[in-house]
Amino acid sequence: MNGDTIICNCNEIYKNEILKAIEEKGCKTVEDVGEATGAGTICGGCIDDIQEILDHALNNSK
Ligand code: FES
Numbered sequence: 001m002n003g004d005t006i007i008c009n010c011n012e013i014y015k016n017e018i019l020k021a022i023e024e025k026g027c028k029t030v031e032d033v034g035e036a037t038g039a040g041t042i043c044g045g046c047i048d049d050i051q052e053i054l055d056h057a058l059n060n061s062k
Pocket of ligand 1: 007008009010011039040041042043044045046047
């Protein structure tokens, strides 16, 4: 998955935007990311992908 991959089609949220929310806003859960970016708040179909990005990002920064 590249940074310019669209993760959330409903809101056109790119992976980069999700990573930015995790880094800059300290998002730790799918709900946090949803609040910060809107991703995952409409159909919910992208929630697994958001979780995967969170898992990666949070593990890498530990
Ligand atoms: S694809 Fe993200 S809420 Fe629908």
